[in-house]
Amino acid sequence: MSKKPNIVNFERDSHETFVGEKPTLSNLVTHIKDLSINELVLLLNRMLDSADDKLFDMADKSNEVTFFNAMRQVRIKRQGLVNIFRQELEFSFKKQLGVASDTPKFDNVEAISLDSLSLVQEDDLEEDLAVDAMVNKGRNDNSVALEHICTRLDTLCPTVSVTQSTNPLDPRFIAEAFRTSSHSLELDVQSRLIVFKLFERSVIESLKDVYLEVNEEFAEKGVLPDLHKRRPRRVERERAKRESEDNKGQTKEELRDEVREEVFNTLRDLIGNRKVAYPEGTQVVETDQLVNALTNLQRDPGYSPRDLSTPEQVRHILGGFLPATQGHVNGGTIGNVNDDVIDIVTMLFDFILDDKNLHNDIKAMIARLQIPMLKVGLVDRTFFSDRQHPARKLLNELSRAGIGWVPMGENSVDPLLNKISQIVETITTEFRDDVGLFSNLLNDFEAFKSQDNKRTSILEKRMKEAEEGKAKADNARQKVNSEIARMCHGRIIAEPVKHILKEAWTNVLFLELLKPNNQEGWEKALKVAEFLVWSVQPKGNEEAKAKLKKIMVSLIKNLRLGMNRISFNSYRSSQLLEELEECHRKILALPLVTHQPQSDDSVNQPSPTETIGEAATEETVKELSLPISEPVQVKKDSTEQTPIEALEELQDHSDPVFETVEQLQGGSWLEMATVTPDEKQRCKLAAHIVSSDKYIFVNRTGMKLAELTKGRLAAGLKAGLIAILDDAALFDRALESVITNLRSMKEA
Numbered sequence: 001m002s003k004k005p006n007i008v009n010f011e012r013d014s015h016e017t018f019v020g021e022k023p024t025l026s027n028l029v030t031h032i033k034d035l036s037i038n039e040l041v042l043l044l045n046r047m048l049d050s051a052d053d054k055l056f057d058m059a060d061k062s063n064e065v066t067f068f069n070a071m072r073q074v075r076i077k078r079q080g081l082v083n084i085f086r087q088e089l090e091f092s093f094k095k096q097l098g099v100a101s102d103t104p105k106f107d108n109v110e111a112i113s114l115d116s117l118s119l120v121q122e123d124d125l126e127e128d129l130a131v132d133a134m135v136n137k138g139r140n141d142n143s144v145a146l147e148h149i150c151t152r153l154d155t156l157c158p159t160v161s162v163t164q165s166t167n168p169l170d171p172r173f174i175a176e177a178f179r180t181s182s183h184s185l186e187l188d189v190q191s192r193l194i195v196f197k198l199f200e201r202s203v204i205e206s207l208k209d210v211y212l213e214v215n216e217e218f219a220e221k222g223v224l225p226d227l228h229k230r231r232p233r234r235v236e237r238e239r240a241k242r243e244s245e246d247n248k249g250q251t252k253e254e255l256r257d258e259v260r261e262e263v264f265n266t267l268r269d270l271i272g273n274r275k276v277a278y279p280e281g282t283q284v285v286e287t288d289q290l291v292n293a294l295t296n297l298q299r300d301p302g303y304s305p306r307d308l309s310t311p312e313q314v315r316h317i318l319g320g321f322l323p324a325t326q327g328h329v330n331g332g333t334i335g336n337v338n339d340d341v342i343d344i345v346t347m348l349f350d351f352i353l354d355d356k357n358l359h360n361d362i363k364a365m366i367a368r369l370q371i372p373m374l375k376v377g378l379v380d381r382t383f384f385s386d387r388q389h390p391a392r393k394l395l396n397e398l399s400r401a402g403i404g405w406v407p408m409g410e411n412s413v414d415p416l417l418n419k420i421s422q423i424v425e426t427i428t429t430e431f432r433d434d435v436g437l438f439s440n441l442l443n444d445f446e447a448f449k450s451q452d453n454k455r456t457s458i459l460e461k462r463m464k465e466a467e468e469g470k471a472k473a474d475n476a477r478q479k480v481n482s483e484i485a486r487m488c489h490g491r492i493i494a495e496p497v498k499h500i501l502k503e504a505w506t507n508v509l510f511l512e513l514l515k516p517n518n519q520e521g522w523e524k525a526l527k528v529a530e531f532l533v534w535s536v537q538p539k540g541n542e543e544a545k546a547k548l549k550k551i552m553v554s555l556i557k558n559l560r561l562g563m564n565r566i567s568f569n570s571y572r573s574s575q576l577l578e579e580l581e582e583c584h585r586k587i588l589a590l591p592l593v594t595h596q597p598q599s600d601d602s603v604n605q606p607s608p609t610e611t612i613g614e615a616a617t618e619e620t621v622k623e624l625s626l627p628i629s630e631p632v633q634v635k636k637d638s639t640e641q642t643p644i645e646a647l648e649e650l651q652d653h654s655d656p657v658f659e660t661v662e663q664l665q666g667g668s669w670l671e672m673a674t675v676t677p678d679e680k681q682r683c684k685l686a687a688h689i690v691s692s693d694k695y696i697f698v699n700r701t702g703m704k705l706a707e708l709t710k711g712r713l714a715a716g717l718k719a720g721l722i723a724i725l726d727d728a729a730l731f732d733r734a735l736e737s738v739i740t741n742l743r744s745m746k747e748a
Helices: 027-062 065-076 078-096 125-141 143-156 171-182 189-202 204-220 234-271 287-299 311-319 336-354 360-367 370-379 390-402 415-430 436-488 495-514 519-535 542-565 570-589 618-624 657-663 710-719 730-747
Strands: 492-494 613-615 669-673 680-689 694-698 704-709 722-724
Touching (some): 027 065, 027 143, 027 189, 027 204, 065 078, 065 189, 125 204, 143 204, 171 189, 234 336, 234 730, 287 311, 311 336, 336 360, 336 370, 336 730, 360 390, 360 415, 370 415, 390 415, 390 730, 415 436, 436 519, 436 680, 436 694, 492 495, 495 519, 495 570, 495 618, 519 542, 519 570, 542 570, 657 710, 680 704, 710 722
Antiparallel strands (some): 492 613, 669 680, 669 722, 680 694
């Protein structure tokens, strides 16, 4: 049976409550603390009810004593477990929000017992994995809610910075609180993991309700109430849901009718100021006849989109397909509403053809959809107002997919271009007036795009992981080097110590730092290094020598253990440790170091410490440092540099262009100058590596194209060599532009 310590420290708050020594939580934060802890304890009690039943069923079916014992432990020690859980949550709030102190840290290495620095991890691996799984699930399911809680707590706690790692309501602290409280139960590993899984299902999976209550309470108390869209409290939501069931039919229908005509009537009203309205009753061509004429026009290869660039051109060409109009296509012959539709759709496509966010080849294909979209507008007015209209969505999806498109070469097969061409061809040859065709084509294109994006996302993910790993490794090396420089500064570095640090221990520190959630392992390895350096310093008193004698065995043991963990050569390890032991014996044999002035006779005599080693210099520190990877720089003369490479990085962070850079989101498309300012390439922001402050850009297929620092990206934007492309819905942008232009002309 796996046993955990049953001792809980009740003293850690006792020395922190003196008046004036520590700040206290504000009344509002205390209220939030009590609210959240009460909710969590309620969930825990429900979980313990189910744990009792679950363990009873398992014991009854298996007849194993362990399950009966586990059930008994849960029943007997339930209240104690709940009390400890509450206490741990209380302490997390106080500690993370700056009210309670952390575990004391010692600056004097001689004051620490090396026995506590064992690198061996004693926690059960299964338990660690179970807790990590809980934390990841809780964070993934509630990322937005946790971010809002962090922001609000950070606002209320000016003395501390509240982040994911210090948010007392983060799933990490909740899971660890349960882990600590569960140690009061004497359970075997299997039973403990069952209890952990029940906690995950009953508490972690219900955190969304706890976080919702907390955020709603914050908002009601006036703490950043507009941070998220307010939702009614639980009781109010249920009542509103019941009330809406009674009224939703009529309300939705009325709203749908109102919205359906709103955009179209606005457009007609704005157009009406620029043209003559014909009297009703003069119409000689019905809508069906007009649609038939447009169908013949869209299938006629003799006309290109350039022939339809203005409403007048469209009317002139239509006159040849409508003999009844005698060549006069206007509001009088086809009806004022239909004539207005021609104006509106033509203006929309005029914007699309002028849109600089799309490559000309993509625009040429989309332009062929002008007549089909005109027919859609004639037979279905919701085309202008309903963002979910299949024809409108298809147009938006085609343009969004094509924003990053560039030609692949003469002999290359381009799946995207072929797919868009196939869809356009299907519409121009098959569409008459059945809008359902657009729904089928939209589903087909979304399936194609999903498959294409899946391949691209795999490449992007691998590239991002590689870049993040590289940055993380470089940051870890820099931190290791900084710590080595700190502990060696002004110290005597004996040869065995130099070799141990250089050949082995810097790598031990590096690997410990790279491990996730391993602050404790890193600190232990760092303390071992500090003891190593301290152990070869001249000793000024008998107490220091006694300390050295006491830790020598433990130090050698920990050094050997660390070397084994990085698979260091065992023969070399023994050799270095034997040399270190010999060095320790020499130090113990040396006289105590005093700082009395030297006599003239002793000036030229070597100091006893010189037989141990030499004082660390910059060269020594450089020799011990881990290599930092540097980007490969190919020297280019000014004629070989690209326009962006030739730019000086922008250093003035008060420049407004840096705000634009900060607002860039992953997936944003940009256009960059390549060989000359006029030659452009399109690329997508795949990743922002925060630790190295680099922006990584890829092409549409996920291949890396560029890597820019924030300063160079800002300089490129300011110089006009980099432009941000607008990947918002094309039809929506066109509609907004048309309405804006018509309003400007009306006001002029």
